[in-house]
Amino acid sequence: MKELLPLMLDLSGKEVVIFGGGGVGERKASLFCDHSRVTVVSREFTAGLNQLSRDGKINLIDVNEITDDEISQYLENAFIVIPATNDIILNERIAKLAEKKGTLVNRVDGIGDVLVPSVIRRGDIVIGISTLGKSPALSKYIRQRIEEVITPKFELMSDLQNEIRELLKSQVKDQKERSGILWSIINDNEVWDALDESYEKAYKVASKHIGK
Missing domain, CATH: 3.30.160 (Double Stranded RNA Binding Domain)
Structure with missing residues (x-):
């Protein structure tokens, strides 16, 4: 079993190439198209993929039989490749060619270099x-x-922590003291309860921890 390191990647400007225009290819394209450039290579495409193409979110390349040279050509600028055809042998060919180029592979039928x-x-x-x-x-x-x-309330707490953290940088020089204040806010049930009413009320309650 591979040991994989959890990471968060900025894929803006990166190319994700998906081979296979079926349901799996559509799910992958829908996932990646908001974060990267996506190209789908296939002999046919689902209605969903065609719609994504019409919306300008992905690029479709229509092919029939495909040679190793053609696969390599499509992989030229790929950061991640996803072999998602219904042909296991073809998927393996694509994965091996990608690995030779040092391109990350997200396999749909096993563990590759990338798991989503x-x-x-x-x-x-x-x-x-x-x-x-x-x-x-x-x-x-x-x-x-x-x-x-x-719950969605954690999003508000994240925003509150960030706002107060920036404020503390200008008011409290000691990093440990700043950290202690932020922790006291997180552990204050009154702050969490105030978030149910409004962000402004929660900020007011949290501000009481500053200067204690």
């Missing part, structure tokens, strides 16, 4: 859950359980 976790987003809070491909159902279950705890 199940994700929870609460504003700038991002939580990824993965079972390293063993059980997508369990990843989904864990995500649902965490969502019960990490």
Whole structure:
């Protein structure tokens, strides 16, 4: 089993090339198109992929049989390649050619260089859950359980922490003291309760911790 390091990547300006225009290819394209340039190479495309193309979110390349030289050509500027055809042998050919070029591979039928976790987003809070491909159902279950705890209110707390942290940088020189104030705010139930009413009220309550 590979040991994978969880990372967050800025894919803006990067190219993601997907081979396969079926349902899996569509899901991958939908995921990556808001974060990177996406090209889908296939002999046919789902209605969803065609719509993404019409919306200008992805580029479609229509091919029939494809040679290794053509695959290599499509991989030329790829940062991540996703072999997602219904042909296992073709997927393996694509993966091996990508690996030779040093291109990251996201496999749909096993563990490649890149795994896409199940994700929870609460504003700038991002939580990824993965079972390293063993059980997508369990990843989904864990995500649902965490969502019960990490509610949308955490997004407001993140914003509040950031605003007060910036304020403290100009008012409190000692880093440990700043950290202590921020922790006291996080652990103050009155602040959390105030967030249910308004951000402004929570800020007012949290401000009481400054200068204690």
